[in-house]
Amino acid sequence: MDFSFSAEDEEFRMMMRDFFENEYPSDIVEKIGRGHSPSKEDYQRSERALAAKGWLAVNWPKSDGGTGWTANQKYIFDEELERAGALNVVPMGLLYVGPVIYTFGTDDQKKRWLPGILDSTTFWAQGYSEPGSGSDLASLQCAAIREGDEYVVNGTKIWTSLGQHADWIFCLLRTDNSGKKQEGITFLCIDMATPGITVNPIITIDGKHSLNSVTFEDVRVPVENRIGEEGKGWTYANYLLGHERTSYAHVAGKRKQLEDIRATAMRTESDGARLLDDPAFAAKLATLETRLDALELTVLRTLASVAEGGAPGEESSILKIIATELAQDITELGMEAHGAYAQAYFPDSAAPAWTDNTPVPAGAAPAVAQYLGARAQSIYGGSNEIQKNIISKRILKLP
Ligand SMILES: Cc1cc2nc3c(=O)[nH]c(=O)nc-3n(C[C@H](O)[C@H](O)[C@H](O)COP(=O)(O)OP(=O)(O)OC[C@H]3O[C@@H](n4cnc5c(N)ncnc54)[C@H](O)[C@@H]3O)c2cc1C
Structure with a gap:
């Protein structure tokens, strides 16, 4: 290759x-x-x-x-x-629902929703997870009951990223409980201005507000907002998740973080010597740089195989695991490089302008935000344990 x-x-x-x-x-x-x-x-x-x-x-x-x-x-x-x-x-419109609409939507739906994604005037959120349904998404119970030309939606979605900004939300909803749990799930696009929708903030460990729960109380959604057939939403959801998992590598962003850590360790003193000259620290940094090179080669190998007519397929599960574990380890070393300054973190919600006047080195606050934020990477988009299940069953063909 x-x-x-x-x-x-x-x-x-x-x-x-x-x-x-x-x-x-x-x-x-x-x-x-x-x-x-x-x-x-x-x-x-x-x-x-x-x-x-x-x-x-x-x-x-x-x-x-x-x-x-x-x-x-x-x-x-x-x-x-x-x-x-x-x-x-923002992935929800461009990476997730957009491809579902242009692949499975009607011409009218494409005309209605794609332009707002293409000129970034419509902000989308993803309504999949529920309080009792995450990894086992097919068990979802938020219900859409058909009444004439409308569905009436009742239930709760949770962990809705940037839902507080959303104009529209695409949801997986239960339209039938009688068969296999993967059947009877329907894909609906819902206008967030519809009466009966409440968005409740969830503040995460980094003190930021990007997550929400969204409750639906007798929310009336026109049938024309349904993508594809009733009860076939699981098929469209799986197509979408394939798109979601190929977007995690962020090689250049990680390279930049490692360069910042190296620069910080060159200026920082530890017991009277440069932190970068501490053999234990230098070994950790070199290991992460090598792992990033390996990730980059894995991504390039996938690209080369796509260029030669192959498909990334289940390899996206491997990429997701190595990319997100590496992200967490890089941000942990970033915290170590900033030492005590990493303790002086005030999240947006507590003091929006603190970094401009607070006497800590540039980079300390972003390092903490990145460290705390990266914890979630092994959970969203299908947790890493679930990716390991996919690798063992579909790539290694284990029983
Ligand atoms: C920052 C963030 C943003 C998110 N954004 C969105 C969003 O915009 N829209 C949306 O719909 N959802 C979103 N999610 C939800 C996300 O998809 C779920 O959190 C994820 O699927 C895991 O589900 P859960 O949280 O219910 O955990 P659970 O499914 O309850 O899992 C708990 C633990 O058990 C493990 N586990 C579960 N089942 C198995 C199994 N079969 N084998 C081995 N281990 C298992 C998991 O790996 C995990 O460690 C977001 C989550 C986060 C953290």
Whole structure:
């Protein structure tokens, strides 16, 4: 397999780098760099800057408004975005429901919902998990009962990322309890302005508000908002989860974090010597750098196999595990590099402007935010234990 990039790819890289350095909103890069959470407006401004170039729907086919880029170009785009410290796109619209709509939706549904995703005017949330249904998602019970031309929805969704910003939510709902639990699940798109919907914040360990629970009380949803057939939602959900799990590598973002840790360890003293000269610390850093090289090669191998006509398939489960475990270990070393300063963390919700005036080294606050935030990576998108089950059953074919 040839992992090298062509001259055209390198030219493409320079075009991306120039955009992120000179045209992308620099105030957003600075804000994220200080460890603050992006606002809804930040997400939308970031996405509109990409949309203005035609670079927002990176993975979509050209016929549906995507870039039509090759796998290598998509990879280079991600690398340059993360290298610049720009915001990743909000996945719920662009990576999750968009592909479901253009694959399984009617022409009317495509006309109705895709433009708002493509110009980042509609903010989507994902309503899958419920208080009693996470890993065992097919056991979900939030119900949609058909009454004429409408479904009446009752129940609770939980862990709804950025649900407080959402204009629309796509949900898996129980329309039939009589057969196998995977059957009788229906995929509905729901306008968040519909009467009967309440969004309740959940504050996470990092003190941030990105999660919510969403309750539905007699919420009336037109049947025309259903994607595909009633009772076939599980099929569409599985298609979507495949898309979700291939998006976790973030190699360039991790490379940047490791460079920041190395720079911090060069300036930081530990017992009168540079932290970077501490053999135990240096060994940990080198191990993480090597693991990142291995992750990058795994991603490039997947790209090469896609370019040669293969499909990533279940390999996305392997990538998810190694990428998210590495993310957690990198952020742990980031905390170690900042030592006592890592204790001085005030989350957004407690003191929104603290990093601007607080006398701790730049980087200490983002390091803590990244460490706490990375804990969730092995849970969402299907927990890592569930990914191991998938690997043992579908790749290793164990009984
Ligand atoms: C930050 C964050 C954002 C999220 N965003 C969204 C969102 O936008 N929309 C949405 O719908 N959901 C979202 N989720 C929910 C996420 O998909 C679930 O948390 C996840 O599927 C795990 O479900 P659970 O939390 O109910 O844990 P459980 O399923 O109760 O699992 C608890 C523990 O048991 C283990 N376990 C469970 N079953 C097995 C098994 N068969 N074999 C081995 N181990 C097992 C799990 O690995 C885990 O360690 C988000 C979660 C987080 C943390």
